[in-house]
Amino acid sequence: MTIARKGAATAVATIAALSLAACGGGSSDSGSGGGGDKINVGIKFDQPGLGLKEGAKYTGFDVDVATYVAKEMGKTPNFVESVSSQRETLIKTGKVDYIVATYSMNDKRKAVIDFAGPYFVAGQDVLVKSDSTIASPEQMKGKKMCSVKGSTSATTFAEKFPGVQLQQYDTYSKCAEAVSTGAIDAMTTDDTILAGYASQSQYKGKLKVLGKPFSEENYGIGMKQGNKELCTKITAAVTKMISSGEWQKAVEKNLGPAGYKTPTAPTVPSTCE
Secondary structure: OOHHHHHHHHHHHHHHHHHHHHOOOOOOOOOOOOOOEEEEEEEOOEEOOOEEEEOOEEEOHHHHHHHHHHHHOOEEEEEEEOOHHHHHHHHHOOOOOEEOOOOEOOHHHHOOOEEEEEEEEEOEEEEEEOOOOOOOHHHHOOOEEEEEOOOOHHHHHHHHOOOOEEEEEOOHHHHHHHHHHOOOOEEEEEHHHHHHHHOOOOOOOOEEEOOOOOOOEEEEEEEOOOOHHHHHHHHHHHHHHHHOOHHHHHHHHHHHHHOOOOOOOOOOOOOOO
């Protein structure tokens, strides 16, 4: 081959490589199963025992589920913070491929996104100071109750127990802090989340969960509507995690220290929502 022809061949190869890069080679390809590719996964960053970011470290039950699902698809998760009020937007705009973030499956959400699951069933409860005289949700009438914008918890509580003064914050961590200082009388959300906060070192002995759940929350893995391939792969991964015993290990590791009793694993439907 002449020098001229070698130069031409090199130029063609370079152009081809640049073209592939421009087309998004190596980006997160939802459900494609490419070996070792990154996939953007939404989790909470401020929920101890479920989804917590400390420096470069991510821990919690939801983190373990999200990671297990990604690995089953041959992917490496790139975690994206998904606060409750932004979850549907993150999914619809493609900022995340799927979300594992104490995401209760309900009809309103199913109208705009798809779910796989449930992968966990929790119950809504109330967190108060350890020396609080509040012993039941019914005693919250006229008192200040904190929950998070965009979650179902605030609406559910107000419907079941009218007369409460709702205070909605951006994150659960702000709610927990407000309860600990006495600025707010109580905090309501799923018992899994509350147990995580009660077990944190700064709140241990200072906060307690009433232990009187009044709802059933089915946690699902949210994703963009219509991606049946991704949904099917996520469903298969969650089913395998449960049947292999890894699901129970993850629950015990992350929620056991808070005294949370491991519930019966849910039956995951074979078809997607």
